[in-house]
Amino acid sequence: MIEAIIGREHGTNCLVMTIGNNKVKLSANGAVPNTVSSTHCRLNIDDSGRWVLTNIKAALYTYVDGIQIESKRIQPTCRVELGVDHFPVDMSKVKAAIEEMQPVVYSLKPLKAVWEKYHNTQIRMQLDEKKKNVNRMLTGVLSPISMILFILPYVMKVEIPDWVNALRLIIASLMALMSLYFFIQSRRGLKDDIILRMDRLNEDFRSKYRCPNPKCNKFLGNQPYDLLKELNQCPYCHCKFKS
Numbered sequence: 001m002i003e004a005i006i007g008r009e010h011g012t013n014c015l016v017m018t019i020g021n022n023k024v025k026l027s028a029n030g031a032v033p034n035t036v037s038s039t040h041c042r043l044n045i046d047d048s049g050r051w052v053l054t055n056i057k058a059a060l061y062t063y064v065d066g067i068q069i070e071s072k073r074i075q076p077t078c079r080v081e082l083g084v085d086h087f088p089v090d091m092s093k094v095k096a097a098i099e100e101m102q103p104v105v106y107s108l109k110p111l112k113a114v115w116e117k118y119h120n121t122q123i124r125m126q127l128d129e130k131k132k133n134v135n136r137m138l139t140g141v142l143s144p145i146s147m148i149l150f151i152l153p154y155v156m157k158v159e160i161p162d163w164v165n166a167l168r169l170i171i172a173s174l175m176a177l178m179s180l181y182f183f184i185q186s187r188r189g190l191k192d193d194i195i196l197r198m199d200r201l202n203e204d205f206r207s208k209y210r211c212p213n214p215k216c217n218k219f220l221g222n223q224p225y226d227l228l229k230e231l232n233q234c235p236y237c238h239c240k241f242k243s
């Protein structure tokens with residue numbers, strides 16, 4: 001929603017359009033007759049792009065395509081004149097100024113892809129880490145079991161048949177091999193270092209998860225994608241987003 005006031009600037013006698021704190025010159029200095037007031041008419045543009053022109057004071061005159069109006073929906077191509085002297089408003093300048101002030105809407109789609117990649121990789125890395133932890137745990141459990149199996153008959157000094165002895169040896173060797181395997185696996189896991197991989201992932205995320213408005217480009221890391229979608233605007237520059 002944009003609200004613009006059009007009128008003659010005191011001192012310069014130039015036609016100006018004021019939108020908030022912005023002032024746009026619509027004519028040369030000294031060009032505007034005194035029959036045009038400083039707050040002569042108001043132009044409202046709603047979110048769907050509808051232009052409505054309103055004559056502010058009854059004692060003033062505003063014309064659209066030659067007809068005096070109080071309030072009227074207009075097009076940027078309409079001929080607008082102010083005051084009894086029919087001073088023409090340069091509508092091409094009005095249109096250009098409005099277009100410049102209209103907020104640009106940025107697509108959130110690229111950010112969605114970046115967020116999903118980051119999030120999914122993070123989850124995968126955590127699951128990998130869990131798996132490695134289970135292996136480490138198994139190593140811790142299997143090693144003492146194989147030791148006990150091996151030593152127990154000697155400690156208890158019991159006679160055991162040869163076939164049981166052979167079986168015991170096979171199981172103990174298998175367990176020893178397995179614990180060795182898990183031990184090597186977990187060492188290898190430590191080498192390719194989850195911290196380094198996490199760091200690379202974070203760096204990539206920090207460089208890409210940024211406000212799509214090139215004038216802002218701030219890192220939006222504290223805002224999960226769903227929250228950004230809900231906010232529908234950048235928390236820093238307040239530019240609009242569409243998902």
Ligand SMILES: [Zn+2]
Binds near residue numbers: 211213234
């Ligand atoms: Zn921003």
